Each structure stands twice: as structure tokens, then as C-alpha cells.
Amino acid sequence: MIGGALVPRLGWLKHYGGHKAVKDVIAGLILAILLVPQAMAYAQLAGLPPQTGLFAALVPPVLYMVFGTSNYVSMGPVALVSLIVADAVSGGDPAQTALIIAVEAGILLVVIGALGLGRLVNFVSEPALLGFTAAAAILIAFSQLPTLLGLNVERAGDLPTAFSALVGEIANIQTRTAVIGGVTVLVLLLLNRFAAPALWKMGLHPPYRQAVAKSLPLLVIVAAALFATGASGVETVEPVDAALPSVTVPTIDMALWISLLPSSAAVAIIVFVTATAVAKSLAGTDRSHLDTSREAVGLGMGNIAAAFTGGYAVGASLSRSALVEESGAASRVASVVGSLVVLAVLLFLAPLLVYLPKTALAALVISAVFGLIKLADIKNVWSHDRLEGVIIAVCFIATLMLGVRLGLAVGAGVSIMHFLWFSSLPRVTRIGTDDGGKSFRSVSRKDVKMLDEPVLVVRIDRSLFFANAAFAEEQIMERVSRHDDINCLVLDMRSVNAIDASGAAMLRRLCTRLNLQGINLHFAALHAPVEQSLQSIDTSIIGFHRTVGQAMDHCSVGQGDSEER
Structure with a gap:
């Protein structure tokens, strides 16, 4: 008080x-x-x-x-x-x-x-x-x-x-x-x-x-x-x-x-x-x-x-x-x-x-x-x-x-x-699994396998705000550009604790860019406040999922209802 x-x-x-x-x-x-x-x-x-x-x-x-x-x-x-x-x-x-x-x-x-x-x-x-x-x-x-x-x-x-x-x-x-x-x-x-x-x-x-x-x-x-x-x-x-x-x-x-x-x-x-x-x-x-x-x-x-x-x-x-x-x-x-x-x-x-x-x-x-x-x-x-x-x-x-x-x-x-420098460079990393889909971690780790196309799973390791939204978008699109055959991008959002208007605008823009390329965008493991900030995005071209496993199951990659930690 x-x-x-x-x-x-x-x-x-x-x-x-x-x-x-x-x-x-x-x-x-x-x-x-x-x-x-x-x-x-x-x-x-x-x-x-x-x-x-x-x-x-x-x-x-x-x-x-x-x-x-x-x-x-x-x-x-x-x-x-x-x-x-x-x-x-x-x-x-x-x-x-x-x-x-x-x-x-x-x-x-x-x-x-x-x-x-x-x-x-x-x-x-x-x-x-x-x-x-x-x-x-x-x-x-x-x-x-x-x-x-x-x-x-x-x-x-x-x-x-x-x-x-x-x-x-x-x-x-x-x-x-x-x-x-x-x-x-x-x-x-x-x-x-x-x-x-x-x-x-x-x-x-x-x-x-x-x-x-x-x-x-x-x-x-x-x-x-x-x-x-x-x-x-x-x-x-x-x-x-x-x-x-x-x-x-x-x-x-x-x-x-x-x-x-x-x-x-x-x-x-x-x-x-x-x-x-x-x-x-x-x-x-x-x-x-x-x-x-x-x-x-x-x-x-x-x-x-x-x-x-x-x-x-x-x-x-x-x-x-x-x-x-x-x-x-x-x-x-x-x-x-x-x-x-x-x-x-x-x-x-x-x-x-x-x-x-x-x-x-x-x-x-x-x-x-x-x-x-x-x-x-x-x-x-x-x-x-x-x-x-x-x-x-x-x-x-x-x-x-x-x-x-x-x-x-x-x-x-x-x-x-x-x-500001530290916050403006969020870590954006591709993730995979080393235990059959029970958990998902960075592919840079030993024994973590990349998932087969046509899916790409990326994790954002920081909250999104005006100072780092553009950098995060560039990093995501750079990873997408490496793969010609993907039709589904899953964003693991577990580490995104907050998002401001600039961050939400960036994700809406990202959704539009991916949709024009024929790629479906799916969000996984969102915190409730972040999910509320993204409700204005057309749900016919995106998806919200509780876990990465469920998002991948929706993308028909065969991960079932597995859970990630």
C-alpha cells in the first residue's frame, strides 16, 4: 500500500x-x-x-x-x-x-x-x-x-x-x-x-x-x-x-x-x-x-x-x-x-x-x-x-x-x-528430443536429435519487448530459411514470461509472413498473460497448445501426447 x-x-x-x-x-x-x-x-x-x-x-x-x-x-x-x-x-x-x-x-x-x-x-x-x-x-x-x-x-x-x-x-x-x-x-x-x-x-x-x-x-x-x-x-x-x-x-x-x-x-x-x-x-x-x-x-x-x-x-x-x-x-x-x-x-x-x-x-x-x-x-x-x-x-x-x-x-x-544489451539479444534456439519426446532441449546439447521435417521447433529464451522483438523475429526467420520443406513451425514459449505491445505485434507479423510461405505457426507452453496478449491473432492460421508434444501431435509428427519439461 x-x-x-x-x-x-x-x-x-x-x-x-x-x-x-x-x-x-x-x-x-x-x-x-x-x-x-x-x-x-x-x-x-x-x-x-x-x-x-x-x-x-x-x-x-x-x-x-x-x-x-x-x-x-x-x-x-x-x-x-x-x-x-x-x-x-x-x-x-x-x-x-x-x-x-x-x-x-x-x-x-x-x-x-x-x-x-x-x-x-x-x-x-x-x-x-x-x-x-x-x-x-x-x-x-x-x-x-x-x-x-x-x-x-x-x-x-x-x-x-x-x-x-x-x-x-x-x-x-x-x-x-x-x-x-x-x-x-x-x-x-x-x-x-x-x-x-x-x-x-x-x-x-x-x-x-x-x-x-x-x-x-x-x-x-x-x-x-x-x-x-x-x-x-x-x-x-x-x-x-x-x-x-x-x-x-x-x-x-x-x-x-x-x-x-x-x-x-x-x-x-x-x-x-x-x-x-x-x-x-x-x-x-x-x-x-x-x-x-x-x-x-x-x-x-x-x-x-x-x-x-x-x-x-x-x-x-x-x-x-x-x-x-x-x-x-x-x-x-x-x-x-x-x-x-x-x-x-x-x-x-x-x-x-x-x-x-x-x-x-x-x-x-x-x-x-x-x-x-x-x-x-x-x-x-x-x-x-x-x-x-x-x-x-x-x-x-x-x-x-x-x-x-x-x-x-x-x-x-x-x-x-x-x-539493455543483454535483454535485446534473446536466445532463440532449435530444440529436439533425446528421450522419444518426453522432453525437448536445445539441439546443441549432446545426444539431442533434430526432429525430421516438415516440422521445426524453436524455443525463445527471454521475455519479448520493444528492444528485442525485432532481433527475435530475425533469428526465427533465419532458422526457417534453412529449411525448404517445413510446413509447421512450433514456438516453445515456456521461457517467455511477459510480452509487450511490440512483442505481440512482432508475433502477429511473424504469423502473417509464415502464412504467406505456407507455414502454419503453433504456440506451445504459453503463460496465461502471454496467451491473452495473442488472442487477437486469427486462430484459423495459428494454434495454442499446452505442451510442445501436443503441438507436434497436431502437426502430425507422431509425438502423441508426450510432455516436455
Whole structure:
């Protein structure tokens, strides 16, 4: 029902008790250990003050709890969204730009959910996303290298510009800053790779294993802060006010709002695609309670709320969501508990945050984005289809060379082009039998025999629509032209699930062409909607049959009432 996703479903609270509350409190406390430093680091990535990231982690989980459907999704600042925001804020007022992007992306997501249009984002294919996210990871790492090395380099949205700017300032590296940042990156990468397996071997199991494993990076950041206090010249984060966020209102500048729409659309697509993927991956075998429309509304409401409470655009973090799941969370309350801890940090520990070195937060971002490069998935796609492997490469190169917004647009474009090309070339194959008429398969298969003339049996292996109807007609007539003695053509339509007006017109035209050549056309194994679309054809010159065997029996080929599979 259109608009139904806008109505909160809180019936699950009726069954919420003390046992679940204890689980959620534990999971929320564990989540906050990772959320606090990540929120500050991703805000820095976005070109915003660190407290903006903390503000963005406060209200969105509450809205997601009301409208969302997954028990484990952790909403808050994420790397990909922060990179898109960084690309947009570099040319204007960062606070207003980030606010408008969050509002526009939130509205787009709410509309998508309210109208049930979530399937539209599927036009960005898996190969395109793999190439895009891998390139985005490299861009994120490069954007943080100047901060890691203590350089003052203007932010760039593409790799050539970023690399050129970095090389131009390489002689000005701040040694102390670079050492602290480099060591922090190395230690964090080692912990990401070996901490959890080592703790498992030591006998620590969920939720304690992840609680300890995710506490270690925080300890590394604290250790970096201690070293930075004794090293002059190491830049630390801006002071964070020990107060609640104030209500922020966007400027009324339509030209600015319109100019930011591409960035907002990119944020909305990335947020929705990644969040639904996270929710599905953590839902286990039972995904019946997941509702993508409600997911979109929950994500949209969270972004709008983040904008008006001092934050910026947010998404669903895979690493934090997996942490919530493995920590034993019982409901969406766990993420709200994490937000309450962030609030407590803001109110009571804010003065201490000023000691965190920016280079350590940059190191945290760099160590986290390696998970966006999914080499195993890329290898699987390449093994499956070389053309889709090329799509990965095209999106990867486009994103590196052109930036994230144009890279995502290229990804959507090549995905649609691949779909149209694939759909426009339906497989049309002659079929025969290798078991006396019990089944009919392509004659290209081993041991499948061609049926004797005067009958020709052809199968169409795709739905027919305007883009492929002419090609299918050409392929059918080309096969007919190879045989001078046929008087009957049987079309196996079992794989034609749908047909549009162009497809129906093509079949009517085909019937007329064959009739002029003295060839009778028979349709077999039609789906009911397809058969209804062809009822206007003169039934005196065509036939409709339940099976290929029955069609051949009508053509007097002696196949009886055999069935095909």
C-alpha cells in the first residue's frame, strides 16, 4: 500500500521485556566503543568539525527504531557518504552544504519508501557497486593521507588531482605527525586482521570477543593521543562543546539546493543500497520481517533528523551493524543505547576529546575502508562473466578519474546499458528430443536429435519487448530459411514470461509472413498473460497448445501426447 511505510509499527514493544533490555544495553555499550571514534573520524573525512559526527550519531537511530525493520542496523556517519559530502562541501559553506544534502537525501529516501520505489536502485548492478566502492576506498585513503602526514593540502575529488597535490607538498611532511599516524595505521590494520581470531583461540567468544576486539582500536587512539601530548606540532581535533546540539535550519537558497541535488541523490542511493544489503546480510535465513520500503523511510527520517540536530548525512555501517549482531542485541533499542552513550560522552567527556590527534583519526578511517575493497567478490564476478568484470573495471576507473558522484552515475549508466544489451539479444534456439519426446532441449546439447521435417521447433529464451522483438523475429526467420520443406513451425514459449505491445505485434507479423510461405505457426507452453496478449491473432492460421508434444501431435509428427519439461 502506497504510504503504508510512513506509519510506525511498534507492536514489537509489547513483547519487550527485561531480558531483552539487558541484551540491548550490553550490545549498545559495545557499539559505542566503536561508534564514538568513528563518528569523529568520518566527520573529519567529510570536512566537518568532529562534533558534527557525534551529533549525527544521536537522533537517527531513534527514528530508525520507529520506522526501520532490522534489529541490527547501526545508523550514523559512514565513510562513503562522508566522502560524497566532502566532495560537495569543498566549494562553499560546509555546515549549510552538509545540512542541505542530508535533508534532500532524507526526502528522497522517504519518497522512495512511501511510494515503494526501492527496486529502482537495483539499476546500479552488483559489479558496478564493486568497482565503485573499491575506487571510493582508494579515494578515501588518499583524502586522509595529507592529514596523516601533517600536510595542508586542498581536498580533491579525484585521484589525479589528489595525487598531484600530495606530491607537491611531500617535502613538508611533519615527521612527528607522520610517525604517530603511520604507526597507528599499522597497528590498526594488524588488529583488524588478527585480533578477533587471536581472541577466539584464547577462549573469548561472543559477545565478549567482539567487545574486546573493538575496544582495542579505541585504546590505540587513546595511546596515540598520549604520544601526541608529548610531541609538539601534532595537530589535534577542534574543541567539542559539552552541550546538546542546537536546532539547525537550512538556508533558503534554491540555486544552492538545486546544485546539490546530484550529491544528495548519490547519498540517497548509496545509503539505501548499502543499508538494505547490511540488513539482509544480518537477517540470517529468515528475512520475512524485512521491509525495504520501511527501511527507506527509516533511513530518510534519520537523515532529516540528523540535519536539524547539528549532524550531517548518515547511513548504515556494516562493521558497526555486524558488531551489534554479534554482541547479542535483541532489538533496535541497542543502537539507541549506543546513541545515549555518545550523548554522555558529549556532555561529560567533551573536554578530553580535544587531545585526540587528527592523524590518529585519519589512521582510523584508512584502516576501516579496506573492507570496501572486496577482492573475493570481484574475482567471482570475473570468473562468472568477463563482460561484468569489465563493468567493474569501468566503474573503478571512472570513479578514480572523475570522482564519486560521476563515478556512481557511470556505474548506473553501464549497468543499464548492460541490461539493455543483454535483454535485446534473446536466445532463440532449435530444440529436439533425446528421450522419444518426453522432453525437448536445445539441439546443441549432446545426444539431442533434430526432429525430421516438415516440422521445426524453436524455443525463445527471454521475455519479448520493444528492444528485442525485432532481433527475435530475425533469428526465427533465419532458422526457417534453412529449411525448404517445413510446413509447421512450433514456438516453445515456456521461457517467455511477459510480452509487450511490440512483442505481440512482432508475433502477429511473424504469423502473417509464415502464412504467406505456407507455414502454419503453433504456440506451445504459453503463460496465461502471454496467451491473452495473442488472442487477437486469427486462430484459423495459428494454434495454442499446452505442451510442445501436443503441438507436434497436431502437426502430425507422431509425438502423441508426450510432455516436455
